[in-house]
Amino acid sequence: MNTSxxxxxxxxxxxxxxxxxxxNNISNVETTGFKRRAAVFSENLTVSIQNQTDQQKExxxxxxxxxxxxxxxxxxxxxxxxxxxxxxxxxQPFDFMVEGNGYFQVRRTTGTITEILYxxxxxxxxxxxxxxxxxxxxxxxxxxLDQNGNPIEMSKDQEFVVASDGTIAGTNQRIGMVDFSNPxxxxxxxxxxxxxxxxxxxxxxxYQIRQGFLEASNVDLNQEMTEMIKAQRGxxxxxxxxxYADQMMGVANGIMRS
Amino acid sequence: xLRGIDTAASGMIALQRKQNALTNNLxxxxxxxxxxDSSPLRSFPxxxxxxxxxxxxxxxxxxxxxxxxxxxxxxxIPLFSQGSLxxxxxxxxVAINDQALAPVLANGQAIQPSAFFAVQTADGSLxxxxxxxxxxxxxxxxxxxSGDLVLGKDGNPIADQELSSGDVSIQSxxxxxxxxxxxxxxxxxxxxxxxxVNNPNELIKKDNGLFELNGADASMxxxxxxxxxxxxxxxxxxxxxxxxxxxxxxxxxxRLYEANxxxxxxxxxxxxxxxxxxxx
Numbered sequence: 354m355n356t357s358x359x360x361x362x363x364x365x366x367x368x369x370x371x372x373x374x375x376x377n378n379i380s381n382v383e384t385t386g387f388k389r390r391a392a393v394f395s396e397n398l399t400v401s402i403q404n405q406t407d408q409q410k411e412x413x414x415x416x417x418x419x420x421x422x423x424x425x426x427x428x429x430x431x432x433x434x435x436x437x438x439x440x441x442x443x444x445q446p447f448d449f450m451v452e453g454n455g456y457f458q459v460r461r462t463t464g465t466i467t468e469i470l471y472x473x474x475x476x477x478x479x480x481x482x483x484x485x486x487x488x489x490x491x492x493x494x495x496x497x498l499d500q501n502g503n504p505i506e507m508s509k510d511q512e513f514v515v516a517s518d519g520t521i522a523g524t525n526q527r528i529g530m531v532d533f534s535n536p537x538x539x540x541x542x543x544x545x546x547x548x549x550x551x552x553x554x555x556x557x558x559x560y561q562i563r564q565g566f567l568e569a570s571n572v573d574l575n576q577e578m579t580e581m582i583k584a585q586r587g588x589x590x591x592x593x594x595x596x597y598a599d600q601m602m603g604v605a606n607g608i609m610r611s
Numbered sequence: 612x613l614r615g616i617d618t619a620a621s622g623m624i625a626l627q628r629k630q631n632a633l634t635n636n637l638x639x640x641x642x643x644x645x646x647x648d649s650s651p652l653r654s655f656p657x658x659x660x661x662x663x664x665x666x667x668x669x670x671x672x673x674x675x676x677x678x679x680x681x682x683x684x685x686x687x688i689p690l691f692s693q694g695s696l697x698x699x700x701x702x703x704x705v706a707i708n709d710q711a712l713a714p715v716l717a718n719g720q721a722i723q724p725s726a727f728f729a730v731q732t733a734d735g736s737l738x739x740x741x742x743x744x745x746x747x748x749x750x751x752x753x754x755x756x757s758g759d760l761v762l763g764k765d766g767n768p769i770a771d772q773e774l775s776s777g778d779v780s781i782q783s784x785x786x787x788x789x790x791x792x793x794x795x796x797x798x799x800x801x802x803x804x805x806x807x808v809n810n811p812n813e814l815i816k817k818d819n820g821l822f823e824l825n826g827a828d829a830s831m832x833x834x835x836x837x838x839x840x841x842x843x844x845x846x847x848x849x850x851x852x853x854x855x856x857x858x859x860x861x862x863x864x865x866r867l868y869e870a871n872x873x874x875x876x877x878x879x880x881x882x883x884x885x886x887x888x889x890x891x
Contacts, residue, residue: 355627356627356631356634357627357630357631357633357634360631360634360635360638361634361637361638363638364634364637364638364639367638368641371641391699391701393643393744393756394639394641394642394643395642395742395756395757395819395820396639396642396645396818396819396820397818397819398818398819399816399817399818401815402628404628404683404684404685410656411653411685411686414685414686415686415688415812416686416687416688416812416813416814416815417813417815417825419686420628420632420650420684420685420686420687421648421687421815421816422628422631422632422635422648422687423635423639423816423818424635425634425635425638425639426638426639426641426642429756429757430746430756432701432746434700434701435700435777436700454776532776534751534772534775534776535747535748535749535751535775536775536777537746537747537775538749550749551749551775583641584641586854587640587641587854590637590640590854590857590858591637591638593858594633594634594637594638594861597630597634597861597862597865598630598634600865601627601630601865601868604865604868604869604872605623605872607872607876608872608875608876608879609879610876610879
């Protein structure tokens with residue numbers, strides 16, 4: 354089998370993965386609290402071919418015996434870039450922005466299953482729960498939780514003011530902020546994150562909550578476009594290599610003329 | 612049998628291997644810390660041919676000359692030149708800049724030494740890499756993107772529960788400080804182990820961008836970095852592959868491959884002619 358065909362196809366596949374990551378970043382350039390991901394390339398497995406066992410016949414050889422080819426590249430990881438997004442003023446009382454570390458906790462109820470999810474997207478809406486009382490929910494209907502894991506609730510006529518540490522004026526509730534031992538283990542699920550490992554800790558410092566602001570996505574369109582050009586050209590070069598491998602196989606096939 | 616037919620075939624095999632190395636360089640244009648391979652071709656050991664019988668006199672047989680029996684891809688030599696540095700936002704990215712290291716004299720030749728991060732693979736062996744795009748695993752250990760543990764100067768994996776917070780500063784001498792902005796909590800949790808290899812050509816390339824040095828052990832990790840060697844935090848070293856020249860070389864390579872095929876065909880034609888002689 355023609356090895357360069359396999360190597361080139363691994364390169365094409367890796368670049369496809371990078372393009373997918375960039376496309377996702379670009380499509381979320383306006384998503385509140387979105388954190389971009391960066392694709393990381395890595396080399397693949399290496400084989401050592403023993404091509405000349407007689408060392409003394411290779412005068413002037415620089416490297417240890419054998420020849421070593423790596424089988425292309427792959428996407429090793431898509432690391433979450435946790436840089437702070439810029440603030441976007443909205444003047445909405447239920448929009449919050451986290452400055453610094455920390456994530457909001459929201460509770461999602463699907464049928465009989467409830468789970469706690471995490472988000473940086475601070476755009477919330479009121480939803481009535483009866484008796485003229487309201488809870489805060491995000492666009493997916495997940496309920497915002499306080500420091501004790503209870504839904505944040507208020508009455509209709511109450512003025513809603515949130516201090517920078519998350520405390521809601523006139524109540525004993527505080528927006529519960531959490532941080533993770535390893536934020537890289539968060540898995541995105543449409544605007545919210547699900548934790549796949551590590552610890553969750555309730556935090557009281559290292560963050561400030563700004564009411565009336567939203568955290569814009571940390572995607573920089575200039576940077577993504579530059580990366581996209583690079584990825585596209587890389588894809589192209591590897592596709593070219595693929596066609597070279599095909600040409601070589603064609604040449605090999607042509608040895609025997611009919 | 613015609614000698615040249617095997618020579619032409621050996622040419623095709625050698626060029627195929629060279630093409631593999633070039634394709635691999637191209638596939639790793641964006642792999643951090645990748646070092647491009649060059650693959651020099653070498654002639655097979657030459658043979659001296661001489662006439663079997665000598666009609667003129669009874670002396671030693673007349674020498675006709677030397678004959679080469681073909682070519683093979685001798686070695687793949689990684690080119691350890693410095694890749695350019697690109698800044699990133701990842702708190703665990705470190706790049707080595709060893710461009711200014713003083714050349715070392717070996718076998719009468721001045722060789723540019725190369726510096727590497729030391730990692731411990733799953734089987735416990737010590738290997739080297741230039742890919743400084745690290746992350747932290749669930750045990751708080753600093754790892755490479757393929758999961759190998761990054762070693763500190765003391766030869767042990769760098770690990771700390773507070774490492775994964777991402778609030779990290781890596782100094783140019785390799786010291787890792789967590790919470791650098793908060794004097795109350797700031798502390799040094801370790802220092803990156805760097806190995807300076809005087810003759811990088813002795814390295815054996817392994818999987819996932821790692822290199823192995825025979826006889827390397829943790830005591831060889833530099834305690835203080837030599838002058839001319841710096842670490843850069845929040846930077847990655849890009850691959851040193853030159854796309855344009857790689858593509859050009861690949862194009863030339865295909866044509867050479869094709870030329871060898873034509874030689875094979877010419878031999879085929881000759882043999883075909885030979886076969887027609889005896890036809891009745």
